[in-house]
Structure formats: C-alpha cells, structure tokens
Amino acid sequence: MKIYKYGDNVDTDVIIPARYLNAPDEKSLASHCMEDIDGDFASTVEAGDIIIGGNNFGCGSSREHAPLAIKACGVKCVIAKSFARIFYRNAINIGFPILECPGAVDGISPGDQVSVDFGTGVIVNESTGARFQAAPFPEFVNGIIEHGGLLKSLKARGVAK
Amino acid sequence: MGMTMTQKILARSAGLASVEAGQLIEGKLDLVLGNDITTPVAITEFEKAGLSSVFDRDKIAIVLDHSTPCKDIKSAQLCAACREFAKKHAITHFYDVGRMGIEHALLPEQGLTAPGEVIIGADSHTCTYGALGAFSTGVGSTDMAAGMATGLAWFKVPSAIKVNLVGKLSRYVTGKDVILHLIGLIGVDGALYQSLEFAGEGVASLEMDDRFTICNMAIEAGAKNGIFPVDDKTLDYLKGRVDREFTAFEADPDAQYTREITIDLSALRPTVAFPHLPSNTKTVDEAAGKPIQQVVIGSCTNGRLKDLREAAGVLRGRKVADGVRCIVIPATQQIYLDAMAEGLVADFIRAGAVVSTPTCGPCLGGHMGVLSDGEWAVSTTNRNFVGRMGPTSSMIILASPAVAAASAVTGVLTDPASL
C-alpha cells in the first residue's frame, strides 16, 4: 500500500474537476481523480492505498462524485485533520470510511506502511510503530457504514420502500 | 438551555422539544432540491436501491441550471435523465430550459422556501435560503435520493457563531463585501460544522438580495448554514410568493454561541478574494490595478436584480475596456425580464458586455466563458479554487458586481468609486 499526502483545504474541484461531471460513471471519475492537484495520482493509485489530508478536506461543492471518485480508485480510506461537512456526510452515505485524526496526519509520511482498524479507529504507522486513535463514529453513523450506505440502511430499517 | 434559531428549527423538524449541539437527529424535510449534475447521480442511487416512489411530489425541486442550455452530448443525456424522472414521478417543481433559473435564486423567487422550513439540496449553496429564516443546507446525491424517498434526513445539530451586524453599508459596499470580509476574518473552515447566525441592528438595513448573497457564501466559511432573523423586509419579500403557513423562529436570549463576532457595516470597504481561496481577501484599495481579461457578473451569489442594477449603474454610459470580455448572466427568467424592463440589459449591451440566458455556465468552468491559460478574471461568483473556471493556471478574483463592472471598464481591478 502507498500513502498519498496532501495539505489543507483539498477542494472538490481538484478531487474531481467540474469538466468531468458530465460523465458520472465510476470508471471515468476514477480516471480523473485528483487530476488538478496531482497529475500522477490516477495512474499510480492501487487498491488499498490511503489518502492523508490536512484541515477541511473535501471543501467546496456538494458533488458526491468526489468521494465516489476516490472510492472507485480503490482507496482504502481518507485520514484528515478535519473534513468539510458535505464531503463527510457524502462519504458516510456511500459507505466510504474516513477518519478524523490530526495526530496520524502529522505522524504519517509518504512511504510509510499504515494499518487501520475501522471498528476501533486505531491507526498504526507500521514503519515507525506509532499508534493513533481516531475519533470513533457515533452509533447512528456506524449503522449507515455497516449497512454499506444510507439507502441500504434506510431500507433495512423499513423507512424507505 | 437556550437554543439558537437553527437549533429551534431542527428540534421542530425532529419532533423534539429541544436539541443540543452535537446531537444526531432525523428531521422531516419541507423541500428536497437537485440540479442537472447531482440529480442524475441521485436517480441512479434511487433506482439501484429499488425505490419506487417519492415521498411528496410537491416537495421536490429539480432545476436544470448547471450545463443548460446543454453544452454537449453528455450534459444533454444527464438533463434527459432528470426530465424522464420528473415525468415518471410527476414532480411538480421541475424547471427546464425556458422556466429555469439558477436554483438558489429561483426557489426563493418562486416561493418554494419559507421561514422555519427545513430544506436540503444536492448543491452546496443550498444554504442561501437562510436569508429567509429557513434552515437549509447542502448535501450530496445519496441524501437527495433518501430525501426524495422518505422526506427525512439525518443531521448533526450544529453549534453556532453569532455575527452581530452594526451600522450601515456605505456606497459601493454590498452583501458580497460583508461575507468576503467575514470569510477573510475566520477562514474557509472558520465555521466548520457550525451555523453562522446573523443578528443585530445592522440587519434591518440590509436588502434581501444582500442577505441572500451573505447566506449563499456561508459554505465558503465551512458553515452548515447561514441564517438571518425574519423581519419586515423578509415578510415583504414573502408577500405574493408564499401563501402557506410558516413559522418565524427566534434564537433564545440565552442561546449558546461558540463565538461572537461584531462587524461594523459602515467601516467595510469593497472587498475581493484573490486566488485560490475565498478567504484570501484584500480591500480593493490594497489590490487595485491587477490586469484582467474577463469579468463575470452573475451566479447564485450575485445574479439578482440588485446586483444587475449595481453593475449597470457603473457600466451605463461607459465602455468595456479593449481586451476584456464582460459576461452578464441574470440568475432567473424573471430577473432577466425585470432587468430588461428597467433598461439594464440595454445598458450592458451598449457598454459592450454580453448578456446570457440564466445558467451557472462559467461559474464552475462549464461553458459560456471558460478561461484560457494564465488568464485572470474578476467574477461575482463564490469560488476561486484552482481550475474552477478554466485550466489550473487561470486565476479568479471574487468581487461584488460594482467592483466587477468597474474592472470591466478599466481592464484592471478597480474601485468603482475611483471612476
């Protein structure tokens, strides 16, 4: 696995530029993911890789295409100091794990091997041995992620038919 | 414990006597909105989940505004998918070319948003309707799909920052300058997960169009919503538009705020944001003189009648400078008609600007004014991110309509008072 590390305020326009929103299929979104901030990302990313961001990751537009594009690349999760709120709920709603953990962001460098336990929120930098605890999700949110997304959880609860 | 205005609205929508910051609730929705970019993804999710019907065909609005009139085959296919869905589910408030406008100008104008209502939209600038004392917030396409099916959405109850407005705006200073000043002050994540609640004696002097502009850009400070108290100006605006009952909520006197900020409106100067963040603000006095190649006047932030009046006031009897393209986009058909009736459209065209049918177009680098390599634009839109309006080397300065118009006349960033 590889680490891709970016700074603060990674916005949805660089995660997936508007010029690609007219083709919202996963393959197309994945092929342009991060294009305006990291031209090599889409061609080098592999399943299981992790994105690290600073503060306010995913700010800007409400386009769910942004977490969809990252998820479609096979990225395992995004770890950031904080997330913009629409990106945060979009990721949860599509069942894509994101972790808020400033310590891990500062304590992980590109090239490190990292393991993540979504159940406990424990992040381990295997290269340095450092352990970090991400804020756990509230139960309600966990329910959504465990069902594989909002619509599936609403169906399971019998709220959506 | 006292509740903020936002908390009171959310409590009622969740059927609870009270709520507090951080609490997760499920609220009943008064309106669910989507556009031609986010609705197709919502439709895919809706159908993939095997959902068969919408909760209330009168409480869904679908507006084809981003790439319309369609700019290419793919956007035409996305619009066709929206059209088909709207027809299948007999969606009452479906706005196609000829009836559409930019969603956040259109919905209030059509009376679809009222005080105390809870509105989600698969578009980040859905927070605009807080100007009317509604709770409205941007969500993604899955939320839209779930909202259309159930009439419900989950929310984390936000804490709030109180923004006290005192004094009165001076000439050539507008709602845009208020919100850019505030974002410059607190940063693009200064209100993350929080409400921006506006209050104070300065509110009364702000026109509704200024309040819409201010709430529109609450998201640029990371806020969940922006909200204004309901006063006589609000009620005036609602007259003839909203005939259903609504509730004007007020914050409790002992409501808790994480922070209080006072802005003296009379001390503000025209304010602009340089690339590549809306928080990268300067007053026009500090930044004037930067050469530009394009001016865009429009968008959900500044495409309303007051904005066009201010821009026309500057352009009337003057000419757009050689080497500058000035693009004016009224936000709705009604605003377009009003601007024609007042002679503003003629003012623009005589000055050498172009006037387009309502569309988001250049605001998101879609069409109708995409920038080329290394070009600079002054734009009344809301985002100046890398690549927002063109290639990654293009640059956007966010500004008010008056500053944008003045810059069109001189070809450099200009204080309208200096003309």
Ligand code: SF4
């Ligand atoms: S005008 Fe711009 S910011 Fe507003 S809804 Fe359209 S694309 Fe979004």
